[in-house]
Amino acid sequence: ELKVEQNPLFLSMQEGKNYTIYCNYSTTSDRLYWYRQDPGKSLESLFVLLSNGAVKQEGRLMASLDTKARLSTLHITAAVHDLSATYFCAVNNNAGNMLTFGGGTRLMVKP
Amino acid sequence: GAVVSQHPSRVICKSGTSVKIECRSLDFQATTMFWYRQFPKQSLMLMATSNEGSKATYEQGVEKDKFLINHASLTLSTLTVTSAHPEDSSFYICSARDLPGQPQHFGDGTRLSIL
Numbered sequence: 001e002l003k004v005e006q007n008p009l010f011l012s013m014q015e016g017k018n019y020t021i022y023c024n025y026s027t028t029s030d031r032l033y034w035y036r037q038d039p040g041k042s043l044e045s046l047f048v049l050l051s052n053g054a055v056k057q058e059g060r061l062m063a064s065l066d067t068k069a070r071l072s073t074l075h076i077t078a079a080v081h082d083l084s085a086t087y088f089c090a091v092n093n094n095a096g097n098m099l100t101f102g103g104g105t106r107l108m109v110k111p
Numbered sequence: 112g113a114v115v116s117q118h119p120s121r122v123i124c125k126s127g128t129s130v131k132i133e134c135r136s137l138d139f140q141a142t143t144m145f146w147y148r149q150f151p152k153q154s155l156m157l158m159a160t161s162n163e164g165s166k167a168t169y170e171q172g173v174e175k176d177k178f179l180i181n182h183a184s185l186t187l188s189t190l191t192v193t194s195a196h197p198e199d200s201s202f203y204i205c206s207a208r209d210l211p212g213q214p215q216h217f218g219d220g221t222r223l224s225i226l
């Protein structure tokens with residue numbers, strides 16, 4: 001059974017600081033997604049990572065994937081208040097071709 | 112881009128009522144649709160997967176007689192919560208994809224509150 005663990009579950013940080021969210025998964029997968037969720041809203045797709053060593057960047061967010069370690073990271077550079085949200089990673093379950101979500105990281109960026 | 116429309120966005124109703132939620136793919140054919148439930152401050156939990164024209168596959172612990180899923184066309188799936196009770200109050204999110212391996216596109220979610 002595929003298990004996906006994110007840490008930390010909650011992150012409070014100051015504007016301008018850097019931090020990394022980690023996503024570990026238990027079995028081989030061919031793709032990993034990162035999503036953002038604002039309170040009361042659905043998911044917004046951020047990144048899809050398909051191969052070992054993949055790195056994608058959008059603004060202050062950068063995601064990477066190490067398939068050998070079964071680890072993805074979401075790095076936040078010089079955080080701003082607008083980045084406050086909950087971030088989820090989700091891993092494709094190759095057997096069922098469906099997504100298993102991590103527990104989410106609630107990010108609060110304080111001015 | 113691929114758009115999934117979910118309706119209604121908010122439902123408040125009395126205990127014992129049945130509630131239907133619609134999920135439509137607007138600009139692609141959704142051969143597979145997924146239904147998720149999200150309780151406050153928790154992650155998304157997959158309830159069921161439905162393929163067009165087939166019976167839905169439910170995840171362990173999800174009552175198929177309580178959560179009726181219909182996926183009769185390539186653009187529409189419905190979730191009916193039958194005889195809803197307060198413990199069914201949650202945020203329900205659908206997603207759809209056209210082919211295996213393609214990304215899922217998420218609807219805006221339905222907040223269900225049972226009084």
